[in-house]
Amino acid sequence: MLRFRCIQLFTSPFEAPFIQSFKPHTSISCAQMGSYSTTSSSSQNSPKLVFRQLFEKESSTYTYLLADTSHPQKPALLIDPVDKTVDRDLALVKELGLKLIYAINTHVHADHVTGSGLIKTKFPGVKSIISKASNAKADLFVEPGDKIYFGDIFLEVRATPGHTLGCVTYVTGDGPNQPQPRMAFTGDALLIRGCGRTDFQIFTLPKDTLLYPAHDYKGFTVSTVGEEVLYNPRLSKDKEIFKNIMQNLNLSYPKMMDVAVPANMVCGLQETKSEAC
Numbered sequence: 373m374l375r376f377r378c379i380q381l382f383t384s385p386f387e388a389p390f391i392q393s394f395k396p397h398t399s400i401s402c403a404q405m406g407s408y409s410t411t412s413s414s415s416q417n418s419p420k421l422v423f424r425q426l427f428e429k430e431s432s433t434y435t436y437l438l439a440d441t442s443h444p445q446k447p448a449l450l451i452d453p454v455d456k457t458v459d460r461d462l463a464l465v466k467e468l469g470l471k472l473i474y475a476i477n478t479h480v481h482a483d484h485v486t487g488s489g490l491i492k493t494k495f496p497g498v499k500s501i502i503s504k505a506s507n508a509k510a511d512l513f514v515e516p517g518d519k520i521y522f523g524d525i526f527l528e529v530r531a532t533p534g535h536t537l538g539c540v541t542y543v544t545g546d547g548p549n550q551p552q553p554r555m556a557f558t559g560d561a562l563l564i565r566g567c568g569r570t571d572f573q574i575f576t577l578p579k580d581t582l583l584y585p586a587h588d589y590k591g592f593t594v595s596t597v598g599e600e601v602l603y604n605p606r607l608s609k610d611k612e613i614f615k616n617i618m619q620n621l622n623l624s625y626p627k628m629m630d631v632a633v634p635a636n637m638v639c640g641l642q643e644t645k646s647e648a649c
């Protein structure tokens with residue numbers, strides 16, 4: 373089992389030990405519901421982010437596929453994969469000619485079983501990642517401030533505690549060669565016009581940062597920091613009102629809770645326990 377808190381994660385054969393060649397600004401070249409890619413207008417070698425937002429209906433969970441397609445190996449990662457949709461996700465990875473290197477979780481989910489362990493059985497080269505503070509099993513553990521590189525693009529790890537132990541948000545990099553606008557994968561810390569429970573670290577990001585939560589129960593797919601600051605009915609309130617709202621949500625016990633949490637502590641593979649993580 374490995375652990376890292378380095379500036380770059382180089383656990384895959386696709387990464388050089390340092391990626392320092394900063395390149396011109398990137399900009400969104402194409403956008404549509406659920407998917408887009410970003411590219412530089414001025415350099416063929418600048419990172420090009422391919423992005424897909426995938427949905428699992430039973431738990432209303434979003435899984436995100438990201439890849440750097442300007443890198444020769446097209447390294448890719450999945451955020452919050454669900455066991456039931458692993459085959460769909462892997463088929464897409466294959467169809468797009470990507471090389472999956474990481475299966476990442478924002479937190480130990482209570483409502484569905486993660487697909488990260490299953491993915492590793494199908495693609496043994498893939499490394500699973502979760503925060504150290506989650507106490508769950510994985511190949512690699514991240515802490516706030518760590519950067520997860522796939523090709524020339526990276527995700528920065530931000531602590532967004534409150535919903536579960538070690539709950540983190542993964543944010544695309546702040547740099548001239550990184551995709552713009554920034555994207556934050558918030559897990560359940562922030563849902564569009566809602567939240568699982570969050571502190572306010574997400575709101576320190578630029579207003580045009582795109583927000584991608586782990587769930588949506590109302591049909592939304594994306595929001596921005598600026599919008600949620602203004603219109604989120606929970607997070608736009610002061611602390612006392614927020615506390616009152618959160619204490620009176622009256623949500624039912626998640627149907628999968630007793631299966632999902634123990635499974636997600638071991639990559640979603642209860643039978644084989646931690647060896648598979």
Ligand SMILES: N[C@@H](CCC(=O)N[C@@H](CSS)C(=O)NCC(=O)O)C(=O)O
Binds near residue numbers: 569587623624626628
């Ligand atoms: N009914 C669902 C559970 C729904 C639920 O509790 N969702 C969580 C995130 S998954 S741990 C949550 O924090 N929701 C906030 C909200 O406002 O809905 C089930 O039984 O699985």
Ligand SMILES: [Fe+2]
Binds near residue numbers: 480482535560
């Ligand atoms: Fe959750």
